[in-house]
Amino acid sequence: MAKRTAIIDIGSNSARLVIFEKKSRYGFNLICEQKSKVRIGEGAYEKEGYLQPPGIKRAFLTLQSFLHTINKYQVNQTLCVATSALRDAPNREAFVQWIKKELGLAIKVIDGNKEARYGAIAANNLLPVKDGITIDIGGGSSDMALIKDGQIVDTYSLNLGTVRLKELFFDKGLTPEVTHEKATAYIQQELLQLPEHFRHALAIGIGGTARTLSRGIMRQTAYPLDKLHAFSYEIENHRSYLDAITLSSAKKLKRFGLKKNRFDTIREGTLIFKEILAHIGAERVISSAVGVREGVFLEQLLKRDNLKFPSTINPSIVSILDRFKPMVTLEKRRKARQKLASSLYSVLQKDIGDDKAYENELQYALKLSGIGKTLTIYRSHQHAFYIAMQELNYGFTHEQILLISLLLRMYGKELLNKPLFEQYKPLLPEKQTLLWLSFIYTLTVLLHEASNRADIRFTYENRTLRILSDKPLHLVKEKIKALEKPVPFAIIIEDEKSIPKNTLLGI
Structure with a gap:
């Protein structure tokens, strides 16, 4: 499929141009959008459907401008469709041929x-x-x-x-x-x-x-x-x-x-x-x-997939990962981190008790956790929040968008950004649930960043979370001590010690 595809849609009221850029097999994003109120059908419905000169003139000038934009963006493929006003017009073929001759643009008139x-x-x-x-x-x-x-x-x-x-x-x-x-x-x-x-x-x-x-x-x-x-x-x-x-x-x-x-x-x-x-x-x-x-574009993008994204693919997630390229890019490492979070979510169910209702949102947040560092490592969690709020558009409810974005934002000592929670409260899970999810997300990120591919397991009994690791977790211990908890409980880390037994300390 062409890397950049322009779609022109000529409606009765407006004409629109969109340009999509394809980054990967299922990743794409909108890079240009223009609109003009051409009203090509103005006066036609009282004149037996015939297109009238004012509408024809506006349409020509608009299409001419669209083609200048398409040329500027170095588009690989242009598709133009026209709907009701043209398909109802007895003089549509004359208009289509005229546009083809004067502008070199092929218009496909589609039925309802x-x-x-x-x-x-x-x-x-x-x-x-x-x-x-x-x-x-x-x-x-x-x-x-x-x-x-x-x-x-x-x-x-x-x-x-x-x-x-x-x-x-x-x-x-x-x-x-x-x-x-x-x-x-x-x-x-x-x-x-x-x-x-x-x-x-x-x-x-x-x-x-x-x-x-x-x-x-x-x-x-x-x-x-x-x-x-x-x-x-x-x-x-x-x-x-x-x-x-x-x-x-x-x-x-x-x-x-x-x-x-x-x-x-x-x-x-x-x-x-x-x-x-x-x-x-x-x-x-x-x-x-x-x-x-978007339908015209997706018909081409998904023609080998029965016009449907695979169930494991979310186009917004793919697009963000394509463009912002988080540091955790290896699929094995990404899956290891997600497995870690899922395991932690499971053992904490004794206190959470939500049957892992928000696991999908938690996993999506972990997939995106490094996107803010593309801009700068400083306050990267804030950058990640804003990127997610703007770019998580497709296939998600508003509740899911907010939860994923806020998990990305709440990385640090505190588990809840109170102003954001109050602003979006009607669309968010209850506070206690959000605290647990933020804790799981933050602890998973901390462990994964400091563990050097360790084999980590969890147990949770008598209000004590034990973190068992076959490699040292020295760097993460201080951060975990300072980390806010959703409810009072102890955290004990049992890891392999990194100091050789025969070393003389203090020398």
Whole structure:
């Protein structure tokens, strides 16, 4: 696969460019993202779908600019897809051929089912979900996919889009109530075409409308983590908020905490989203910051893997390790450290009693424990925290992201950073559990760094943790003495002594 791949997505409302850089077999990261509100479908829905000159001109200038960026980044491969507005346009072939001739860019016009499938590929690989229905509301269509047990089982495309509804109903000068009534009837009629098996309690929100609403809800609720991807909410708790947006006048939209650049189509999008959620019986929404563009990229990356990352692979973890290259790079050493932590977690279960519920998060933190030293050894644990908070995006819940990041941050004498704990408390395990996990993480790192590949075992009886080693652990003893403990207990180290028996001390 090409080292750098550019994906251009031409939608009815916006055109976007993303450039991914591939570092290893499964490691990749986003290195460039650009967007332009081309509104290529503007005026088309009232003109039998024909693309109109203003939209065509904006699209041309945007694509021309994208190609300059692609050239600057020395991209190896460029893929361009176009969705609803172009596929509905009788003059699409003339536009596609014109762009090919003038700019040398090949545009692939995809149908609604393909668009839905791309979004589902992205969500299925990059969100912590195995089941649900993806909903991607664009300017001209709403594309949906049904995911069951990690497999995409069906797709469907509805002629419901924000620009389409705006031109058919919201731009007619009617009162908000009358507009709402007519548009709702139109949406509900279209939804009758959706196959009966498109029913699920979890909706996966893809695209601008879903992201904008999630951002608004995050602001309304003072959500502690500023990360949209994998943010989730219960629909019933925010039903009145969604209802109010659909009935609002354009001038009053600012009171909902929404981005101003979404005001022109957010009422239409919210109404479509709300009606789809009700129709499929959704109870919860999880937000996706990935969609068609990531799906196009992953289709190529994972074509030999049945379009799914292997169960042992998390793309965020791979990407971080590829780019920040922690000192513990040998797989054998990494596995030894993880085995050490697992053993310690097991023997301490007598006091912890959580059935090792957080072992995955603990193991991921240990995999990443050296990433901060890539920048500098001083305060490397703080650097590791910030790297993890920014880069742990794919396949994790917000709770997991925070726990892994805070374990990386809490390396040292104290097991809990109180300001961070208070800031993110609603998304973290209870305090005592966090103290135990931090203790296990910190002790494992200390032992592994100072043990020189020793064979280390643990026992825990009568509130005494014994650390048995076949090699000296002199350097770690002082640090362990100063280490805070989750509860009072003794730590005894029984290691091989490093001083030869016949040595005369003091000479």
